[in-house]
Amino acid sequence: MAKHDSAESRKVYFTFDDGPTPEITKFVLDCLAEYEAKATFFCIGKNMVAHPSIVEDLVNAGHQLGNHTMNHANAWKYSIAEFEKDYWDCEHVFSKMNIKSVGFRPPYGRVSPFIYTTLRAQTDVYMWSILTGDYNASLNPNSIVSNCMKHIKPGSVLVFHDSEKAFPRLKIVLPALLDYCLQNQFIPCSL
Ligand SMILES: [Zn+2]
Numbered sequence: 001m002a003k004h005d006s007a008e009s010r011k012v013y014f015t016f017d018d019g020p021t022p023e024i025t026k027f028v029l030d031c032l033a034e035y036e037a038k039a040t041f042f043c044i045g046k047n048m049v050a051h052p053s054i055v056e057d058l059v060n061a062g063h064q065l066g067n068h069t070m071n072h073a074n075a076w077k078y079s080i081a082e083f084e085k086d087y088w089d090c091e092h093v094f095s096k097m098n099i100k101s102v103g104f105r106p107p108y109g110r111v112s113p114f115i116y117t118t119l120r121a122q123t124d125v126y127m128w129s130i131l132t133g134d135y136n137a138s139l140n141p142n143s144i145v146s147n148c149m150k151h152i153k154p155g156s157v158l159v160f161h162d163s164e165k166a167f168p169r170l171k172i173v174l175p176a177l178l179d180y181c182l183q184n185q186f187i188p189c190s191l
Helices: 023-033 047-049 052-060 080-096 112-124 139-150 165-183
Strands: 013-018 038-041 064-067 157-161 187-189
Touching: 013 023, 023 052, 038 047, 047 052, 047 080, 052 064, 064 080, 064 139, 080 112, 139 165, 157 187, 165 187
Parallel strands: 013 038, 013 157, 013 187, 038 064
Antiparallel strands: none
């Protein structure tokens, strides 16, 4: 690390969408703990309701949680009213569990200009700079890792998925990237 690089300038942001998921979120928590890394989890409300003890584990481990809608709402298929209801249903789960949401990440990154404008007035909206593609079964985990290594830079926001679908790749990609961060003085942080 060059002398002028402050810790602040080496921050990268690991984010996990679509959980919490039994076993898989636990795997992520253990990996993060091993590297003393903090992350942000954009949770699906119905998964939080189904797995409150995992939500508690996330909070107790010092990670941040955000709203990813109640049912993984697709802004291209839902009406504006349906989409907003799904957002607020998830928000109510946060308030019932007494957890502060860091902000919103739209499922599929899909948001109409109207929704973006309306929701942005109410909350922070977080997209990403590096989509790992861990959910894509046709991708080789090693090529995901090398692609991420090529693009990661201070301030990068990486998106992973603590979901069943992504796990075959996530279980290889996540430890490899955490190790890469450690070797290259990147500091994985919550948003
Ligand atoms: Zn999602």
